[in-house]
Amino acid sequence: MTFAHRVTGLEPEGAYAVLARAQALEAGGSDIIHLEIGQPDFPTFDHIKQAGMDAIAAGQTRYNPPAGLPRLRELIAADAGVRRGVHFRPEQVVVGPGAKPGLFFPTLALVESGDEVIYPDPGFPTYSAMIEVAGGTPIPVPLREENNFSFDLRVFDEWISDRTRLIILNSPANPTGGVIPLQDLEHIAAAALKHGCWVMSDEIYSRLAYDETPVPSIVSLPGMAERTIVVDGFSKTYSMTGWRLGYAIMPEALAERVSLLLTHSIGCTATFTQIAGIEALAGSQGMVDSIVAEYQHRRDRIVKGLNNIPGVHCRMPQGAFYVFPNVKALEISSRELARLLLDEAGVAVLPGDDFGRNGEGYLRLCYATSVEDIDRALERIAAVLS
Numbered sequence: 001m002t003f004a005h006r007v008t009g010l011e012p013e014g015a016y017a018v019l020a021r022a023q024a025l026e027a028g029g030s031d032i033i034h035l036e037i038g039q040p041d042f043p044t045f046d047h048i049k050q051a052g053m054d055a056i057a058a059g060q061t062r063y064n065p066p067a068g069l070p071r072l073r074e075l076i077a078a079d080a081g082v083r084r085g086v087h088f089r090p091e092q093v094v095v096g097p098g099a100k101p102g103l104f105f106p107t108l109a110l111v112e113s114g115d116e117v118i119y120p121d122p123g124f125p126t127y128s129a130m131i132e133v134a135g136g137t138p139i140p141v142p143l144r145e146e147n148n149f150s151f152d153l154r155v156f157d158e159w160i161s162d163r164t165r166l167i168i169l170n171s172p173a174n175p176t177g178g179v180i181p182l183q184d185l186e187h188i189a190a191a192a193l194k195h196g197c198w199v200m201s202d203e204i205y206s207r208l209a210y211d212e213t214p215v216p217s218i219v220s221l222p223g224m225a226e227r228t229i230v231v232d233g234f235s236k237t238y239s240m241t242g243w244r245l246g247y248a249i250m251p252e253a254l255a256e257r258v259s260l261l262l263t264h265s266i267g268c269t270a271t272f273t274q275i276a277g278i279e280a281l282a283g284s285q286g287m288v289d290s291i292v293a294e295y296q297h298r299r300d301r302i303v304k305g306l307n308n309i310p311g312v313h314c315r316m317p318q319g320a321f322y323v324f325p326n327v328k329a330l331e332i333s334s335r336e337l338a339r340l341l342l343d344e345a346g347v348a349v350l351p352g353d354d355f356g357r358n359g360e361g362y363l364r365l366c367y368a369t370s371v372e373d374i375d376r377a378l379e380r381i382a383a384v385l386s
Helices: 014-027 046-057 070-084 100-110 125-133 153-159 182-195 252-263 271-282 286-307 334-345 371-385
Strands: 093-096 116-121 137-144 164-170 198-202 228-233 246-249 363-366
Touching: 014 334, 046 271, 070 093, 070 228, 070 246, 070 271, 093 100, 093 252, 100 125, 100 164, 100 198, 100 228, 100 246, 100 252, 116 125, 116 153, 125 137, 137 153, 153 182, 164 182, 182 198, 286 371, 334 363, 334 371
Parallel strands: 116 137, 116 164, 164 198, 198 228
Antiparallel strands: 093 246, 228 246
16 A cells, blocks of 8 residues: 555554553563653643633533633733743644644644754654655754753754754753753754754753753743744643643744644544643642652652663753663663563653664653552563673
């Protein structure tokens, strides 16, 4: 069967492939500890769930404007602006079913065939997929462990040119947990201004930062508001992965084009989901603070445990809920090691090269799970690797 070239190179996300295999082992009676899927283990907060259920009971189940409910767009603009020190207008906000439309549709609206797009490697697999679907040329720039997994700016400077249409950033990052420091953002912003390219800043984990680490946004730097797309959402911060609610903030002219892509693809995001999002932003933020504190406790526990295993070195992540330990000393490929840990230890993790070729020699473990499961996983991993 022949398909259009834009889909022939698409591959599934590695996390879902590992999850399927882990679930198959569970069905056969194996006890599996899941550290592969990147989603909070906390339930959606009660007041948010109640707002969604009340909305359904009240009949809020019909079509709404493709760009999102006006009240939600107002709240997003205000909240996102305060957190980033920027004034956003509601007209700049485009709401979608999850953050992925906020990544994909601006890319489709900006990137022509042959345009080059710089993105982080290791990085979220959707980045390279959406670049290729748009007809662009993916330009992976390595994230260096010695830089706390920020860009290798020497390589970045070698690759950026007048052919660069878009630069993709992710901070805090999946899979590394790294935060891009302000001086690196200033370097990237200066290059973007020089070459006249856009920046897409994926900030879905912006509220999940530890040790009072600042998480600056490139949109707040001089001259960048006019050429930056900020992508964020409710999945990670409010434990709303299955609600499918995200957004992107961008210059108004681009927002209009992206809204048309939404119109002709998904139509609109569920009304009751957006009403739950209104409650998330307008209600108490105390639960967010509580889960961030718990994630930090879990992070400290898993990093300490991994560093006690011979052949494993794990840098302390600054945000998100992933660790990205270096396992190069074990002299086995990341993929083989991940399979060994699943088959022999019953611990589901992801190989680093699922996130790009610069992820080889690393594993990604998600610590959005209980301390008890983290401790059990560490014991099993240590036993197998010994």
